[in-house]
Structures are given as structure tokens and as C-alpha cells.
Amino acid sequence: MSAITQGASPPLRRFSLRFCDPQLEHAYRRETFSRTLIQGRAAILVGMLVYLLCGLLDIWHVPPEARWDVWQSRLTALMVPSLLLVVSFTAAFQRLAQWWLLAVCVAAGFGLIAIQSQVPLENTPYYYPAMVMLTFYTYNFIGLRFPYALGIDALLLATYNLVFGVLLDYPAHILFSHNVFIVSANLIGGTTGYLVERQGRQLFLREKELEEERRFHRERSLHDPLTGLPNRELLYDRLEQALVACQRNQMLQGGLFIDLDGFKQINDRLGHRMGDNLLEQVAQRLTDSVRKTDTVARIGGDEFFVLARDLDSEQDIHRLASKLLENLRLPLAGVPAPFALRASIGVCLFPYPDMSVNDIIHRADMAMYRVKTAEKDSYCLAELKPCQSGTSYRPGTA
Incomplete structure (x- = not known):
């Protein structure tokens, strides 16, 4: 039997959650690709809808002279997921699926930061929660692997603090309160994403073990135990x-x-x-x-x-x-x-x-x-x- 069946199953790397065996990693990605594709398309459509719904807030919280600029930022960010929906029906998506999904999250995050930067300070409580939603979106919805989602959210958090803490000079207590909720969302969403992916990969390993065991017993039942010839x-x-x-x-x-x-x-x-x-x-x-x-x-x-x-x-x-x-x-x-x-x-x-x-x-x-x-x-x-x-x-x- 294989190493998996004999109990020497290839372990997961602790942080990246990759299988140490490259062939097993390739098999996992191949077998889960269809689920990633379906989940990614659904998440993109829902994300675009939510992005547009947030635009209704502009009616009350964005000055009339800034609304066109805000919508330019919003529509520019929506171009990336729109393009990816088209790409998802081509072979190019399968080769770089995680990178395409990553691009959607990056575009959404920078779009939100650009929109919020054009909103009056007193109205930011109505817009920064979108960054919290995006955090859960990257970890738990669009189908990104944990290391990619963690990297994106760390980048967006750093950019958020750079734009609003340095360039726009938000009051410290306001920026700190925003950070509390965004970091908390990262802790909850990141932990959930990590555990879900780890459990999914462990389940895949177990299914492979059972498959190897069934194949071994099937082969054993059809072959002579001494010579290995067909019986x-x-x-x-x-x-x-x-x-x-x-x-x-x-x-x-x-x-x-x-x-x-x-x-x-x-x-x-x-x-x-x-x-x-x-x-x-x-x-x-x-x-x-x-x-x-x-x-x-x-x-x-x-x-x-x-x-x-x-x-x-x-x-x-x-x-x-x-x-x-x-x-x-x-x-x-x-x-x-x-x-x-x-x-x-x-x-x-x-x-x-x-x-x-x-x-x-x-x-x-x-x-x-x-x-x-x-x-x-x-x-x-x-x-x-x-x-x-x-x-x-x-x-x-x-």
C-alpha cells in the first residue's frame, strides 16, 4: 500500500496548509477546483451586488459635488470582478485561480478605501464597516486559501492606516476604533478560514486513505497473495x-x-x-x-x-x-x-x-x-x- 495507507500520511505545513507531498497538493487542487470555480463565481456576483447596494449610502452621506468621483472609484473597482467572470469560463482561470480571486479582493479593498477617502469625516462610521465585511469576504466566502486571504487583509489594513492615519490625518481615537473592529474581524474571520481549510484538507487526506485502502483490498481480492498474479x-x-x-x-x-x-x-x-x-x-x-x-x-x-x-x-x-x-x-x-x-x-x-x-x-x-x-x-x-x-x-x- 502507499505511504498514506500505511500511516505515514504526508502532513500539512502548519502555516501555509500545503501538503508536503507536491503530488498530493496537485491532486487536492485538481479535485477541489470545480468547487472553487462555483464558489468564486457566486461570491463575485454577490460581492458586486453588495458593492452596488453600498452606493445607496451616497444619497445621504456624500456631498453632491463628490458623488461622481465616488462612483468612478466604485465602478473602477467593479471592472476587475466583471473581467474575472469572463475569465472564469476560460482555461486561464484554472491555471491561476487563486491569483485571479486575490485580484478581486485587492480591487474591492482599494476601491473601498478610495470611496471612504472622499466621504466627510463625520460620515465615515457608515462606510468603514464595509472593510469589516470585506475581511470576512476574503477569508470565508470567495474561496481564497488562508495564506492569500491573510496577506491581502494585512495589506489592506496597512494601506487603510497609511491613507487615513498619515495622508488624511484622521483623529487618533477614530482611527483606533476603526482598527479595533477591522483587526477583530481579521481574528475571527482568519481563525475560521484557517480551521475550515485545515479540516477540509484533513478530510481530503482521510478520503484518500480510504480510497487507497479500498483499492488495496480490491487488488488483493483479485490477485494471488504469493505471486501477485491475477487469481x-x-x-x-x-x-x-x-x-x-x-x-x-x-x-x-x-x-x-x-x-x-x-x-x-x-x-x-x-x-x-x-x-x-x-x-x-x-x-x-x-x-x-x-x-x-x-x-x-x-x-x-x-x-x-x-x-x-x-x-x-x-x-x-x-x-x-x-x-x-x-x-x-x-x-x-x-x-x-x-x-x-x-x-x-x-x-x-x-x-x-x-x-x-x-x-x-x-x-x-x-x-x-x-x-x-x-x-x-x-x-x-x-x-x-x-x-x-x-x-x-x-x-x-x-
């Missing part, structure tokens, strides 16, 4: 797929039933551990002898099965059977010379009329027994009925 259940599934494919394209397929000769003697004389080691070596040799599109399965004891897909002609199966026998005759590591290992192979070619998975395995098994009761260390083709196209496959032996 009988998975072999049946691959054979079903081959049956469907050959009925569609009439390509020749081959099933080879392999039984080891002399394995019981080696297992009894040298012990089960040596027997297990021998089976692992045989599995590796069989796997090395076939193509990647073929399947090597262990169906029990010292019996194996090879599914050879999409053969050009019957000669291919003869060459494959001979190759398997030749490779199995080579000395095995740790097995003394007197204990020779050989194999008997039965071959069933298909398609043929009324074929089925069980019938293919049965025919190959019967052909293998004919070899085993005769000379062994050879192969035999099962007798087949003519296929649907009218061509018959000739039985043969090595």
Missing part, C-alpha cells in the same frame, strides 16, 4: 472481455493451461518455503515470456493460465507455448539439479461456436491432461469445433 476471479473477467472482443473482431485468442511437472516432489523434499520460492520464480518467468496485453494468472496450487490476446495466426500460439516450455526448463535458483521442473501445457484457441469461459478453461485443462498422461514437458492443442466464420483450427502438439 481465478480476475482471470474469468479477462476471459469475458476477450470473448466479447473476439466476437466483435474475429481475432484469434489463446488460452494456455499450465501444470508444473515435478513440483510436488520438490515441495515435499525441500520444504514449502522452497516450494513458494519456486512458484514465485515460475510466475516471473511466465510474465517475462508474454506480451503486456496478455494475462498470466495462478488458478491454484501449481496451475497457471495464460490468456494470449489478438493472435495473428495459429503459429503464434505454437511459438508462445514453445517459449514457455523453454523458459521453464532453465535452472531455478536454489533448486538442486536432480530436482528438475518441467510443465505440461494445454491450449484452447477461440473463437468457436457456443464458447464460454468455463468451456475454454475446461478444454485447455483436458488438453493439458493428455500431455501429462503421455510424455509431459510438452503442449497440446484442444480439439475445437469450426468457428462461426467457417474456419476450423487444427489441433496439434509440440
Whole structure:
């Protein structure tokens, strides 16, 4: 199993909340992008509506001669989210999603500061709460990651104090009261944003762990625990797929039933551990002898099965059977010379009329027994009925 399943799950970085594993970080961003996209679009639309609603305050709290300048600031700030709505329907948004959302918050913040700077001092209590709303907006609504939101709000807080404390020289007690509420909003919104993102990433990790565990148990249930080869259940599934494919394209397929000769003697004389080691070596040799599109399965004891897909002609199966026998005759590591290992192979070619998975395995098994009761260390083709196209496959032996 992977490191996640084994308990060595990649931790989160404490401040940035990034996964230490870059691949896991990439997977998280890929899987959460659709949610970020939907949330970002919704937040932009709502934010633009709220921005415009705040403009109603101008009727009572902005002098008539300053209203056009205030609305210029407001409409200029709204150009950024309007552009982003268009960009969100292109591939450019996915590549730089966090930066685009960041730009919306920066534009909104500087727009609010520009608007408030044109409002008489006595009317600022009606406008600075918008900075408090923007703080919660960046941390908890638009979909920005915590480090980005924290950086933006720190920048806006510094700019707010620079503009109103230095350039416009607000009275200290008024600026301090504004800071109290803006900083408090940062503490509440920032803590909430941090915890929500951390919990979301931990939940993602847990889902990955469960997915890895399910995949591990699924693979384990379909593979032989000793050799790692597909087991009988998975072999049946691959054979079903081959049956469907050959009925569609009439390509020749081959099933080879392999039984080891002399394995019981080696297992009894040298012990089960040596027997297990021998089976692992045989599995590796069989796997090395076939193509990647073929399947090597262990169906029990010292019996194996090879599914050879999409053969050009019957000669291919003869060459494959001979190759398997030749490779199995080579000395095995740790097995003394007197204990020779050989194999008997039965071959069933298909398609043929009324074929089925069980019938293919049965025919190959019967052909293998004919070899085993005769000379062994050879192969035999099962007798087949003519296929649907009218061509018959000739039985043969090595």
C-alpha cells in the first residue's frame, strides 16, 4: 500500500496548509477546483451586488459635488470582478485561480478605501464597516486559501492606516476604533478560514486513505497473495472481455493451461518455503515470456493460465507455448539439479461456436491432461469445433 495507507500520511505545513507531498497538493487542487470555480463565481456576483447596494449610502452621506468621483472609484473597482467572470469560463482561470480571486479582493479593498477617502469625516462610521465585511469576504466566502486571504487583509489594513492615519490625518481615537473592529474581524474571520481549510484538507487526506485502502483490498481480492498474479476471479473477467472482443473482431485468442511437472516432489523434499520460492520464480518467468496485453494468472496450487490476446495466426500460439516450455526448463535458483521442473501445457484457441469461459478453461485443462498422461514437458492443442466464420483450427502438439 502507499505511504498514506500505511500511516505515514504526508502532513500539512502548519502555516501555509500545503501538503508536503507536491503530488498530493496537485491532486487536492485538481479535485477541489470545480468547487472553487462555483464558489468564486457566486461570491463575485454577490460581492458586486453588495458593492452596488453600498452606493445607496451616497444619497445621504456624500456631498453632491463628490458623488461622481465616488462612483468612478466604485465602478473602477467593479471592472476587475466583471473581467474575472469572463475569465472564469476560460482555461486561464484554472491555471491561476487563486491569483485571479486575490485580484478581486485587492480591487474591492482599494476601491473601498478610495470611496471612504472622499466621504466627510463625520460620515465615515457608515462606510468603514464595509472593510469589516470585506475581511470576512476574503477569508470565508470567495474561496481564497488562508495564506492569500491573510496577506491581502494585512495589506489592506496597512494601506487603510497609511491613507487615513498619515495622508488624511484622521483623529487618533477614530482611527483606533476603526482598527479595533477591522483587526477583530481579521481574528475571527482568519481563525475560521484557517480551521475550515485545515479540516477540509484533513478530510481530503482521510478520503484518500480510504480510497487507497479500498483499492488495496480490491487488488488483493483479485490477485494471488504469493505471486501477485491475477487469481481465478480476475482471470474469468479477462476471459469475458476477450470473448466479447473476439466476437466483435474475429481475432484469434489463446488460452494456455499450465501444470508444473515435478513440483510436488520438490515441495515435499525441500520444504514449502522452497516450494513458494519456486512458484514465485515460475510466475516471473511466465510474465517475462508474454506480451503486456496478455494475462498470466495462478488458478491454484501449481496451475497457471495464460490468456494470449489478438493472435495473428495459429503459429503464434505454437511459438508462445514453445517459449514457455523453454523458459521453464532453465535452472531455478536454489533448486538442486536432480530436482528438475518441467510443465505440461494445454491450449484452447477461440473463437468457436457456443464458447464460454468455463468451456475454454475446461478444454485447455483436458488438453493439458493428455500431455501429462503421455510424455509431459510438452503442449497440446484442444480439439475445437469450426468457428462461426467457417474456419476450423487444427489441433496439434509440440
